[in-house]
Amino acid sequence: MLNLVLFGPPGAGKGTQSEKLIQKYQLVHLSTGDILRSQIAAGTELGLHAKSLMDQGLLVPDEVVIGMIEAKLTENQDVTGFIFDGFPRTVKQAEALDTLLSQHGTSITTMVALVVDEEELIRRLLKRGETSGRPDDKNEATARRRVSVYNSETMPVAEHYEKQGKYAAISGVGTIEDIFELVCQKIQQAQHS
Numbered sequence: 119m120l121n122l123v124l125f126g127p128p129g130a131g132k133g134t135q136s137e138k139l140i141q142k143y144q145l146v147h148l149s150t151g152d153i154l155r156s157q158i159a160a161g162t163e164l165g166l167h168a169k170s171l172m173d174q175g176l177l178v179p180d181e182v183v184i185g186m187i188e189a190k191l192t193e194n195q196d197v198t199g200f201i202f203d204g205f206p207r208t209v210k211q212a213e214a215l216d217t218l219l220s221q222h223g224t225s226i227t228t229m230v231a232l233v234v235d236e237e238e239l240i241r242r243l244l245k246r247g248e249t250s251g252r253p254d255d256k257n258e259a260t261a262r263r264r265v266s267v268y269n270s271e272t273m274p275v276a277e278h279y280e281k282q283g284k285y286a287a288i289s290g291v292g293t294i295e296d297i298f299e300l301v302c303q304k305i306q307q308a309q310h311s
């Protein structure tokens with residue numbers, strides 16, 4: 119199996135690169151942000167609870183997103199692999215993911231981080247907000263809070279996988295095609311190590 123964590127701050131291009139990676143490697147895309155937004159659209163209790171946190175640019179509690187990923191892993195047996203996008207976002211989520219994958223007889227192959235400077239992230243998020251309809255893309259203060267939450271709560275996840283020898287970083291600035299090539303190179307290196 120190929121289990122990829124696509125890592126990086128909000129607006130780094132994880133969703134954009136995921137679309138291309140899914141096609142190339144036939145992976146199941148697990149984006150916790152997308153799953154939460156579908157829960158909001160469906161008007162579920164989980165969605166209602168998550169919405170106010172998401173709109174403020176804050177993280178949803180670990181147990182909520184871990185439960186969602188656990189259900190998706192169980193639903194998707196016998197697949198070629200997963201691409202985790204926007205998860206794990208805390209060390210507790212990373213530890214839970216490692217445990218869940220090991221219960222399914224597999225593990226993370228590699229984490230590829232997209233590195234983008236804050237001003238470029240803010241530009242991208244506000245531009246996306248012109249059409250995305252996402253409340254968390256709508257204003258600069260929320261966009262900056264999301265980047266700040268990433269720096270304080272999510273960055274330590276990189277160290278978690280670095281300790282396992284499963285971390286690679288590339289620049290997320292450039293053309294989508296060039297970045298895709300770099301991500302694929304990192305995946306190939308991990309598969310042959």
Ligand SMILES: Nc1ncnc2c1ncn2[C@@H]1O[C@H](COP(=O)(O)OP(=O)(O)OP(=O)(O)O)[C@@H](O)[C@H]1O
Pocket residue numbers: 126127128129130131132133134135151204242243245246290291292293294297
């Ligand atoms: N290499 C790139 N150069 C310029 N813009 C890009 C690039 N890659 C993606 N974008 C644009 O930046 C915005 C954010 O990209 P994307 O939605 O893929 O990021 P993300 O990391 O999934 O963000 P989030 O975690 O907030 O959902 C989108 O509008 C996308 O079209």
Ligand SMILES: Nc1ncnc2c1ncn2[C@@H]1O[C@H](COP(=O)(O)O)[C@@H](O)[C@H]1O
Pocket residue numbers: 128150151152154171172173175176177178179180183203204205206207211254264
């Ligand atoms: N893994 C997550 N942990 C906590 N909160 C999460 C997680 N994934 C998504 N969220 C919430 O959803 C928004 C949007 O996420 P995107 O990945 O940027 O689509 C995020 O700000 C959290 O509130």
